[in-house]
Amino acid sequence: MLTIKSIRETNPVILNVANMVTPQHVADAINFYGGSPIMFTDEREAAGLTNISSGVVFNMGSTNEATLRNVIASGKVANKRGIPVVIDPVAIGATELRQDNFARAAEAVAFDVIRGNAGEIAYLANVNWQANGIDAGNGDGDVVAIAKKAAHRYHCWVVLSGVKDIVTDGETTYCVDNGHPYFQTNVGSGDMLDGILATAIATEHGLKALVRATATFSIAGELAGEKYPNQPASFFVELYNQLATITDEVIDTRMKIHQV
Numbered sequence: 498m499l500t501i502k503s504i505r506e507t508n509p510v511i512l513n514v515a516n517m518v519t520p521q522h523v524a525d526a527i528n529f530y531g532g533s534p535i536m537f538t539d540e541r542e543a544a545g546l547t548n549i550s551s552g553v554v555f556n557m558g559s560t561n562e563a564t565l566r567n568v569i570a571s572g573k574v575a576n577k578r579g580i581p582v583v584i585d586p587v588a589i590g591a592t593e594l595r596q597d598n599f600a601r602a603a604e605a606v607a608f609d610v611i612r613g614n615a616g617e618i619a620y621l622a623n624v625n626w627q628a629n630g631i632d633a634g635n636g637d638g639d640v641v642a643i644a645k646k647a648a649h650r651y652h653c654w655v656v657l658s659g660v661k662d663i664v665t666d667g668e669t670t671y672c673v674d675n676g677h678p679y680f681q682t683n684v685g686s687g688d689m690l691d692g693i694l695a696t697a698i699a700t701e702h703g704l705k706a707l708v709r710a711t712a713t714f715s716i717a718g719e720l721a722g723e724k725y726p727n728q729p730a731s732f733f734v735e736l737y738n739q740l741a742t743i744t745d746e747v748i749d750t751r752m753k754i755h756q757v
């Protein structure tokens with residue numbers, strides 16, 4: 498089982514192609530959870546940094562030609578070396594450029610995990626959904642079916658986040674029922690979860706590790722929300738405190754997961 502102790506002992510280096518908005522949030526989340534974050538922007542060090550990493554995260558939130566080249570260069574090395582790849586198709590429904598960029602990345606790189614909200618994963622599953630920029634937006638599709646369809650299409654694990662998080666390999670599917678509405682209020686929650694997931698599977702590769710990491714992040718948010726019930730910004734700072742101090746006992750006690 499993935500434990501907090503094993504994550505902290507492993508202290509895996511997690512390489513990030515970040516977006517321009519939330520790199521500090523992502524680095525802090527990885528760091529407080531027990532990983533060792535590093536970001537880069539120059540393609541000349543893509544291979545060298547991937548080689549020293551145990552997990553990579555590609556955030557497609559503000560990609561341009563240069564960052565897309567970084568994704569592809571790092572992803573190819575990661576695939577060759579068996580280093581897990583997490584990708585976040587931020588706001589993919591919004592523009593054709595985002596869709597083309599993701600397709601180019603998917604053609605060159607095999608992903609271990611796609612993590613997105615319902616609007617993003619629905620786009621990848623070819624299911625009609627009214628996404629709202631970076632936010633999930635509205636749709637009446639079944640999120641379990643959508644996550645499974647995307648997992649089949651891209652042959653990888655899918656984590657569809659939201660009020661309930663769906664974690665699936667396309668066959669075995671878990672629903673994580675922990676969380677707090679202030680996650681949605683803060684920009685960067687999803688990006689932080691990407692880093693948490695990469696840190697988890699860099700420590701222990703498997704669907705169960707992904708489920709436990711997803712629950713851990715949500716439980717940290719529950720604890721932060723209990724401390725600051727009416728202060729969404731303080732919630733976000735407290736989320737770091739909770740990630741840094743959470744224990745396996747607390748996770749075991751509070752975790753609400755079921756197979757669907």
Ligand SMILES: Nc1ncnc2c1ncn2[C@@H]1O[C@H](COP(=O)(O)OP(=O)(O)O)[C@@H](O)[C@H]1O
Nearest residue numbers: 614658659660662676677678680681686687715
């Ligand atoms: N309304 C909500 N209630 C509880 N947890 C939520 C809610 N919305 C999002 N979360 C949590 O926030 C984190 C980020 O998910 P999400 O907001 O879907 O990503 P993104 O920021 O990419 O849209 C996940 O851990 C998810 O469980």
Ligand SMILES: Cc1ncsc1CCOP(=O)(O)O
Nearest residue numbers: 516518558684685686687688
């Ligand atoms: C606002 C914004 N614009 C491009 S990426 C980004 C951050 C998205 O963060 P998250 O999806 O984690 O809320």
Ligand SMILES: [Mg+2]
Nearest residue numbers: 587631687688
């Ligand atoms: Mg997002």
